[in-house]
Amino acid sequence: MSRSSCAVLIARVLLALATLALIAAWVAQFSNGTLLGLSQAHLFADAQTLALLALLALLALPALGVFANAYWHRREAAAGVESRES
Numbered sequence: 001m002s003r004s005s006c007a008v009l010i011a012r013v014l015l016a017l018a019t020l021a022l023i024a025a026w027v028a029q030f031s032n033g034t035l036l037g038l039s040q041a042h043l044f045a046d047a048q049t050l051a052l053l054a055l056l057a058l059l060a061l062p063a064l065g066v067f068a069n070a071y072w073h074r075r076e077a078a079a080g081v082e083s084r085e086s
Helices: 003-030 040-085
Strands: none
């Protein structure tokens, strides 16, 4: 599985969890403001956080993967130059 498809999978899972948290917050609104011991405000905050993490997974994880890949190849190239000099 490539890094980009892994990031998309992570983002989809996080968005699904954000949707569930948002639905739970709406249900909590009709049941005395709590659901499973969590307040409506807490569930809304969870939904927002999970949605932001999903965006981060889509935007930042592939970029971080590119930087890690460049760093790794730079190290390999430097090691290759050192071994040729010996």
